[in-house]
Amino acid sequence: MMRNTVSDIWKLYKKGEKIACVTAYDSTSALLADRAAVDLLLVGDSLGMTVLGHDTTIPVSIDDCLRHSAAVVRGSEKALVVADMPFMSYHGSSHEALKNASRFMQESLVSAVKIEGGEEVADLVKKMVQGGIPVMGHIGLLPQAVLVKGGYKVRGRTEEDEQQLLKDGLALQAAGAFAIVMECVKSDAAKRIVTALDIPIIGIGSGLGCDGEVQVMHDILGLNPDFIPRHAKKYLDLAEQINGAFTQYKDDVKSDRFPTQENWY
Numbered sequence: 001m002m003r004n005t006v007s008d009i010w011k012l013y014k015k016g017e018k019i020a021c022v023t024a025y026d027s028t029s030a031l032l033a034d035r036a037a038v039d040l041l042l043v044g045d046s047l048g049m050t051v052l053g054h055d056t057t058i059p060v061s062i063d064d065c066l067r068h069s070a071a072v073v074r075g076s077e078k079a080l081v082v083a084d085m086p087f088m089s090y091h092g093s094s095h096e097a098l099k100n101a102s103r104f105m106q107e108s109l110v111s112a113v114k115i116e117g118g119e120e121v122a123d124l125v126k127k128m129v130q131g132g133i134p135v136m137g138h139i140g141l142l143p144q145a146v147l148v149k150g151g152y153k154v155r156g157r158t159e160e161d162e163q164q165l166l167k168d169g170l171a172l173q174a175a176g177a178f179a180i181v182m183e184c185v186k187s188d189a190a191k192r193i194v195t196a197l198d199i200p201i202i203g204i205g206s207g208l209g210c211d212g213e214v215q216v217m218h219d220i221l222g223l224n225p226d227f228i229p230r231h232a233k234k235y236l237d238l239a240e241q242i243n244g245a246f247t248q249y250k251d252d253v254k255s256d257r258f259p260t261q262e263n264w265y
């Protein structure tokens with residue numbers, strides 16, 4: 001089976017078919033999402049919160065992202081795999097940023113990288129694309145800037161902010177980004193920005209005007225019992241189901257109901 005390329009993503013966009021994306025952090029969940037024919041797997045730096053137990057994405061290292069990205073590539077066959085570049089791995093010299101981006105392509109074998117930011121990263125995006133690295137942009141709420149902004153704030157609430165987001169999107173498009181994630185932008189503003197751009201805009205919390213949707217796997221599976229953002233929908237309550245399984249297992253072990261004869265050699 002041939003893995004999706006960025007041109008398969010563009011084909012969906014041109015057909016008007018929505019692009020379905022989910023985050024994945026390990027080979028098992030990548031395999032499951034891939035077999036459900038999700039178009040694109042994002043190895044989000046949200047892995048810092050969902051799998052490493054950090055409070056934000058800021059402590060996530062390049063090595064964390066490289067290792068999890070490689071696992072997602074190994075677990076999947078068809079989906080385009082995009083790796084998030086983590087906090088401050090693309091803000092030094094462009095030389096250093098390009099070297100870090102190359103590691104994702106050469107060591108993790110992902111198909112593309114994603115970086116947060118608009119106009120201010122457009123020159124870097126251009127250099128990456130010129131070097132042969134497909135780049136996904138990310139505008140709107142930027143989790144890596146949470147400490148600078150003083151929290152996770154919905155974007156596009158004012159005319160001025162909408163104009164800035166539009167400038168950011170246009171700059172990324174001109175720089176050669178193959179798609180852009182637009183996170184937590186008011187849906188009316190989001191729709192106008194999507195209309196003004198002609199590359200796929202993948203929304204999260206930004207409404208149906210976008211060309212696709214991305215969600216954190218743990219949120220849609222209900223894996224985290226303590227955090228459900230408004231933009232997510234729990235398709236399963238896995239936390240509840242897994243708790244039941246663990247409880248039963250523990251009770252069985254303590255009462256000698258498990259293992260049974262079929263389970264020993």
Ligand SMILES: Nc1nc(=O)c2c([nH]1)NC[C@@H]1CN(c3ccc(C(=O)N[C@@H](CCC(=O)O)C(=O)O)cc3)CN21
Nearest residue numbers: 046049050057143152153154184216218219229230231
């Ligand atoms: N599990 C998980 N899901 C995510 O979607 C996600 C992460 N982690 N980690 C990285 C970022 C952080 N994200 C967040 C975090 C909090 C809000 C939040 O508190 N939203 C408020 C609205 C805030 C406002 O109105 O300005 C809410 O009520 O849900 C939104 C996105 C999205 N990303």
Ligand SMILES: CC(C)C(=O)C(=O)O
Nearest residue numbers: 023044045046084181
């Ligand atoms: C939510 C998506 C867009 C992301 O950047 C992440 O999971 O890190």
Ligand SMILES: [Mg+2]
Nearest residue numbers: 044045046084
């Ligand atoms: Mg991210």
